[in-house]
Amino acid sequence: MKVNLRNPDRVVDVSGPPTVLDLLKRLEIVPEAVLVIRDSTLLTRDERLADEDEIEVRPVLSGGAL
Numbered sequence: 001m002k003v004n005l006r007n008p009d010r011v012v013d014v015s016g017p018p019t020v021l022d023l024l025k026r027l028e029i030v031p032e033a034v035l036v037i038r039d040s041t042l043l044t045r046d047e048r049l050a051d052e053d054e055i056e057v058r059p060v061l062s063g064g065a066l
Helices: 020-027
Strands: 002-005 010-013 034-038 054-059
Touching: 002 034
Parallel strands: 002 054
Antiparallel strands: 002 010, 034 054
């Protein structure tokens, strides 16, 4: 599967992790620090993935009130 990582922008190919959580563990990414998106849909950690998927991993950003 093709994984688009943000901040810094890069693309990696990963084969066969069955769930979003497995993918994040393999990439050594803290699950609470990112959003995982497939086809404009936010995925949960237990969502199953396929080798033909294209996934985007975006960091979670937070801000305060002015």
